[in-house]
Amino acid sequence: MTATMQPKSEAAEAPRRGKRAPGAGRPARPRSRSLEFGHWWWALPGIALVIAIHYVATGIGGFFAFTNWTGIGSFKITGLYNFEAIFKDPTKVGALSNTLFLAFGSVLLGNVAGLIIALGLNRVLKTRYILRTLFFMPVVLSPLATAYIWKYIFDFNGPINVLLKAAGLGELAKPWLADPQWAIWTVLVVLVWSSTGFAMVIFMAGLAGVAVEVEEAAAIDGANLWQRFRNVTLPAIRPAVAIATTLGIVQGLRVFDPIMALTGGGPAGATETLATQVYKQAFALGNFGGGAALALVLAFIILIFAVIQQRLTRSNPED
Amino acid sequence: MFRYTKFTLIREIGLWALALVFLAPFYFLVTTALKPDSEMYTTSALALPANPDFGNFVKVLTATGNSNVMAGLVNSVIITAGSIIGLIALGSITGYVISRSTRRWSKAAYYLFLVAIILPGQLGAVPLYMGARGLGLTGSAWGLIVLYTGMLLPLSIFLYSNFFRGLGTDYEEAATIDGASKTQVFSKVVFPMMAPATGTVTIFAGLIVWNDFFTSLIFLGGSANQTLPVAMYYFIGSLVSKWNSIFAIVIVSMIPILALFLFAQKRFIQGFSGGLKG
Numbered sequence: 001m002t003a004t005m006q007p008k009s010e011a012a013e014a015p016r017r018g019k020r021a022p023g024a025g026r027p028a029r030p031r032s033r034s035l036e037f038g039h040w041w042w043a044l045p046g047i048a049l050v051i052a053i054h055y056v057a058t059g060i061g062g063f064f065a066f067t068n069w070t071g072i073g074s075f076k077i078t079g080l081y082n083f084e085a086i087f088k089d090p091t092k093v094g095a096l097s098n099t100l101f102l103a104f105g106s107v108l109l110g111n112v113a114g115l116i117i118a119l120g121l122n123r124v125l126k127t128r129y130i131l132r133t134l135f136f137m138p139v140v141l142s143p144l145a146t147a148y149i150w151k152y153i154f155d156f157n158g159p160i161n162v163l164l165k166a167a168g169l170g171e172l173a174k175p176w177l178a179d180p181q182w183a184i185w186t187v188l189v190v191l192v193w194s195s196t197g198f199a200m201v202i203f204m205a206g207l208a209g210v211a212v213e214v215e216e217a218a219a220i221d222g223a224n225l226w227q228r229f230r231n232v233t234l235p236a237i238r239p240a241v242a243i244a245t246t247l248g249i250v251q252g253l254r255v256f257d258p259i260m261a262l263t264g265g266g267p268a269g270a271t272e273t274l275a276t277q278v279y280k281q282a283f284a285l286g287n288f289g290g291g292a293a294l295a296l297v298l299a300f301i302i303l304i305f306a307v308i309q310q311r312l313t314r315s316n317p318e319d
Numbered sequence: 320m321f322r323y324t325k326f327t328l329i330r331e332i333g334l335w336a337l338a339l340v341f342l343a344p345f346y347f348l349v350t351t352a353l354k355p356d357s358e359m360y361t362t363s364a365l366a367l368p369a370n371p372d373f374g375n376f377v378k379v380l381t382a383t384g385n386s387n388v389m390a391g392l393v394n395s396v397i398i399t400a401g402s403i404i405g406l407i408a409l410g411s412i413t414g415y416v417i418s419r420s421t422r423r424w425s426k427a428a429y430y431l432f433l434v435a436i437i438l439p440g441q442l443g444a445v446p447l448y449m450g451a452r453g454l455g456l457t458g459s460a461w462g463l464i465v466l467y468t469g470m471l472l473p474l475s476i477f478l479y480s481n482f483f484r485g486l487g488t489d490y491e492e493a494a495t496i497d498g499a500s501k502t503q504v505f506s507k508v509v510f511p512m513m514a515p516a517t518g519t520v521t522i523f524a525g526l527i528v529w530n531d532f533f534t535s536l537i538f539l540g541g542s543a544n545q546t547l548p549v550a551m552y553y554f555i556g557s558l559v560s561k562w563n564s565i566f567a568i569v570i571v572s573m574i575p576i577l578a579l580f581l582f583a584q585k586r587f588i589q590g591f592s593g594g595l596k597g
Contacts, residue, residue, distance in 0.1 A: 037419045046413030053469030054435040057443030133584045134338045140580045142530035144548050145569045149344045159364045205592035257532045282445050299439035306437045
């Protein structure tokens with residue numbers, strides 16, 4: 001979740017304390033006064049820690065991607081061999097497509113659900129704050145705990161199959177997570193369940209900023225509910241949409257815990273993702289070089305989306 | 320316009336119905352955890368327990384070894400609290416200096432932290448593990464506190480420095496004129512004013528660290544010191560579809576965070592929407 005922050009979102013807490021300075025986007029503007037606050041060297045421990053843990057570690061990780069290191073002893077530089085191996089291995093190509101499917105699927109469904117709930121909760125509802133709390137609850141749960149609850153729900157003797165049988169659809173009952181065709185959809189349901197509340201909160205914050213007058217004016221001009229949503233509300237919450245979707249994709253691309261708890265990547269690799277493969281290669285199989293190469297591919301994909309996210313939010317004047 | 324109409328009532332009822340379906344997993348969680356073994360396989364998954372008891376909880380809380388839930392709980396509390404303290408201490412002071420300084424390096428430092436937020440952690444995981452092992456930081460709570468502090472520091476600095484930018488320098492100037500030293504200005508004037516940012520950092524970082532599974536799985540792997548998620552993972556790994564026991568441990572693991580959420584839910588939700596708003 002460290003990458004879920006919005007680099008361009010300025011002055012997150014600032015509006016609560018007076019007006020935001022016009023140049024807030026840039027580090028403090030030069031002042032004419034010579035008054036300085038704090039010693040510059042106060043920043044050194046933080047800078048050193050971040051350089052060591054983020055930059056040095058990532059750099060070394062990038063280097064090992066081009067070697068055959070196993071974690072002990074010596075290693076040889078093997079060039080692009082690890083990357084060729086990734087794209088020749090059907091399990092890893094499958095992990096790549098699973099990762100993209102889960103990231104985009106959960107973002108699409110989670111955001112649509114979140115937006116619908118946020119619209120439903122918008123204004124005049126008497127219990128909107130209680131409902132908001134309830135819908136947000138899954139977000140704070142650990143992905144691991146969430147996964148176990150759903151594992152039971154999709155169990156062969158679990159509630160879903162019991163309900164199907166009760167409805168006379170017994171032939172549809174199946175061991176969902178053990179079925180190679182259905183397992184990934186089951187995982188998708190779990191991811192959507194845990195991300196909907198998050199999207200809802202972002203959309204509610206966006207909707208709160210839509211001027212009531214504009215909506216009223218549109219309503220008086222005879223715009224129906226859909227037209228008002230399409231032409232007034234949606235353009236106004238575009239920054240929220242950009243943030244919710246891109247954060248969700250970056251989150252979804254590194255999905256690890258729920259997979260480990262739900263299926264462990266099975267059946268037969270049907271739910272393997274890049275993150276679970278990185279773990280298995282590097283830590284379970286001792287193939288550090290291969291794991292690092294896979295991590296580099298994942299890093300590259302995440303960076304692409306982080307850049308797209310930057311673009312989307314920067315182009316918006318609202319920002 | 321936009322008054323409470325019949326349509327609003329329908330909307331309200333509809334959303335409550337949706338919420339009930341949405342939160343149905345909690346029903347299965349609680350009812351199953353209260354079923355004794357004898358009922359587990361004989362009753363329907365939808366049924367309420369006929370003789371609810373807390374036997375499963377007792378079993379879970381007294382387990383030992385790698386799946387020692389109580390030890391995991393204590394460890395998780397120590398690691399989460401330690402990381403939060405580290406993140407507040409380092410994040411507030413670093414964020415303050417880089418956002419107040421007018422020197423050129425402070426701009427570079429700001430971007431150094433920004434880019435670190437986007438840098439994907441998976442790539443650094445393997446070298447970090449090797450480095451931490453070399454320094455003797457694996458397998459101990461201290462090691463994880465240092466790691467989490469470093470991993471989440473960019474996020475913390477980002478939240479703090481954005482907060483400072485919206486804050487005028489009047490109070491600091493007044494304190495300086497009154498003769499306060501730079502250290503006093505920070506500790507007595509600036510830090511107390513940052514309570515909202517500190518709250519957001521606490522919530523974000525606390526939630527990430529408390530729920531994190533990947534990092535503690537790797538860095539505490541094989542040691543007797545487990546965090547709650549890892550203890551839960553091992554505990555459940557040793558059970559075969561004993562859902563009543565599994566759910567007892569799931570409930571134990573989620574009570575602290577859920578209690579905290581319900582207690583401070585307004586702050587939680589504001590932290591998320593405020594911290595992420597564009």
